[in-house]
Amino acid sequence: MTAILGAGISGLSAGYYALKKGLSSPVTIYETSNRIGGWIRSERFDADGYVFEAGPRTIRPKGAAASNTLELIEEVGLAEQVYPIYSNHPAARNRMIYAKGKLNMLPSDLTGVLRRVDPFSKPLFLAGFKDLLTGRTKTILDDESMYSFVRRRFGQEIADYAVSAMICGICAGDAKQISVKFLMKRLFEIEQKHGGVIKGLLLETIQKQKREKDPQKPAEGLVKKAKLENWSIYSICGGLQTLPNKIAQVLTENQVNICTGVKCEEIVFDNNTVKLMVDGQSQRVDQIISSIPCYKLAEHVSEQHPELSKQLAAIPFVDVAVINIRFKNPNLQKHNAFGFLVPPIENLPILGVIFDSCCFDMENNTVLTVMMGGAWFDKWFGSDPSEEKLLTTALKYVKDILDICEPPDSYKVHHLRKCIPQYVVGHQKRIDAIKHYIQANKLPLGLCGSSYDGVGVNDVILSAKLCVGDLMNRC
Ligand SMILES: Cc1cc2nc3c(=O)[nH]c(=O)nc-3n(C[C@H](O)[C@H](O)[C@H](O)COP(=O)(O)OP(=O)(O)OC[C@H]3O[C@@H](n4cnc5c(N)ncnc54)[C@H](O)[C@@H]3O)c2cc1C
Incomplete structure (x- = not known):
């Protein structure tokens, strides 16, 4: 018997791969x-032709983890429902940052890199020269912040305006805290x-050409379609919630039980099995997969495994306010783009705004999503702000930055x-220590979800697949 904790996209995917x-x-x-769905939460307003997404809204189609998601989508029978944004679409090409009092379009081609564009004081290609002219670090580093790495190699402006945003x-994090290993x-x-990024990339490319190329699995099905059609990002018709719903349907049709509204209270590892306390009832299973946030798992194992619990609880999380806004007028938005981000150096409570109705067909509506807080949530809003405060703040910046002054016809504050x-x-290092503890103590426990090896939808689906594979090898 296998128990999976959590029916977000990673727990449901773990159920799918287990099956x-x-x-x-x-x-x-x-x-x-x-x-079900966890942070994936789409609210459909079919009569008026729009969708509000409280959490993720788009998935990337490129890379190994992305191909895995596309395969899953195809296997559960959702291939026809995929809603791609092609690379030549304005939402794919046009991304902006709000800096120095105005919206600035980021370069989307080589000419934008060769000439100076606001808010930067020099053409971006000059950042490459800085990397070429900067020597190696005095000692070998094991890790550093994204901000520090980019500032060292490419200069402060790139760190402040591009990477921090x-x-x-x-x-929703602070580049001065986030590990360079997160993205780079x-x-x-x-x-x-090699003592430099560009130098190293050139050397590795030459070495790679000399080595025999790894035979790559040829792209098939939806993965091939995404490549041929040059998708930039995609969603699913009806909103991303369609994906967890469909996986759950496949699972229940195949006798996987999904129990909602139940609380796992304690996990006790005992003689190669696991005793679970769920809603006051004890259950015994062969193994357990945890897809719940690590700080919650930490509570469940704290009595028996305090050391593991301490490591799990040490991973920080941030709050985000997501404000969905809809206007019945489709012509309010002056910018045809994905949206804009606000770098922290601007010291504003908003992280960015997504122009949902530029990305996807929302019929006769303008739909925007304002994201606020993140690493600076407490500074701007305290721990328990009212809905009104969050909404008022979001509308203020929509007015100031996008010049949309009328009140929305509907909204949702999360x-x-x-x-x-x-x-x-x-x-x-912390993740390595957590995994090492589980292995050394032979715990029949698998971990997946956003706490460990990547925070995007693709990452957590892949984490579920790898977790099931790892448990199979350990059984
Ligand atoms: C605002 C926002 C925007 C995002 N945008 C994007 C995007 O555009 N693209 C992208 O790729 N990613 C995006 N992400 C990230 C993406 O949403 C997450 O990586 C993904 O949804 C995480 O899924 P999960 O299943 O790992 O975790 P969760 O969604 O957190 O699911 C965990 C589930 O476990 C349940 N649970 C908790 N405790 C227990 C317990 N003790 N027992 C049983 N169940 C429990 C919870 O209720 C929840 O349903 C975004 C995230 C947020 C918050």
Whole structure:
């Protein structure tokens, strides 16, 4: 018997891979809330033709983890429902940052890199020269912050305006705290090895050409389609919630139990099995997969494994306020773009705004999503702000920056507590220690989800697949 904690996208995916690979059945998924999907939460307003996304809204199609998601989507029968944004679409090409009092379009081609564009004081290609002229670090570094790495190699402006804004957009975090390994692990390792990023990349490319090429699996099905059609990002018709719903349907049709509204209270590892306390009832299973946030798992194992619990609880999370706004007028938005990000140096409570109705067809509506807080949530809003305060702040910046002054026709305010883990400097070492503890103590426990090896939808689905594979090898 296998128990899975959490019915977010990673727990449901773990259920899917457990079923597919034949991990010890029956499989039961326990979910505390009364719904499935976790942070994926789409609210459809079919009569008016728009969707509000409280959490993620787009998935990237490129890279190994992305191909895995596309395969899953195809296997569960959702290929026809994929809603791609092609690379030549304005939402794919046009990304902006709000800096120095105005919106600035980031370069989307070579000409934008060769000439100076606001808010930068020099053409961006000159940052490459800085990297070429800067020597190696005095000692070999094991880790450092994204900000420090980029400032060292490419200069302060790139760190302040480009990379800090990007980190806000990806994990609502502070680039001065987030580990370089979060997004630039390979570049960091190359730099440490060769003493420069560009120099290292050139050397590695030459060496790679000399080596025999690894035979790559030819792209098939949806992965091939995404490549041929040059998708930039995609969603699913009806909103991303369609994906967890469909996986849950496949699971229940195949006798995987999904129990919602139940609370796992304690996990006790005992003689190669696991005793679970769920809603006051004791259950015994062969193994357990935890897809719940690590700080919650920490509570469940604290009595029996305090050392593991301490490591799990040490990974920080941030709150994000997500404000969905809809206007019945489709012509309010002057900018045809994905949206804009606000770098922390601007010292504003908003992280960015997504122009949903530029990305996807929202019929006769303008739909925007304002993201606020993140690593600076407490500074701006305290621990328990009212809905009104969050809404008023969001509308103020929509007015100031986008010049949309009228009140919205509908809106939704979400305060997402502890929703995104922060992979701060030293995160990789902590994860290695957690995995080592589980192995050394032979715990029949698998970990997946956003706390460990990547915070995006693709990452957590892949983490579920790898977790099931690892448990199969250990059984
Ligand atoms: C605002 C926001 C925007 C994002 N945008 C994007 C994006 O555009 N693209 C992208 O790729 N990623 C994005 N992400 C990241 C993405 O949403 C997450 O990586 C992903 O949803 C995490 O899924 P999960 O299953 O690992 O965790 P969760 O969604 O957190 O699911 C965990 C589940 O476990 C349940 N649970 C908790 N405790 C227990 C317990 N004790 N027992 C049983 N169940 C329990 C919870 O109720 C929850 O349903 C975004 C995240 C946020 C918050």
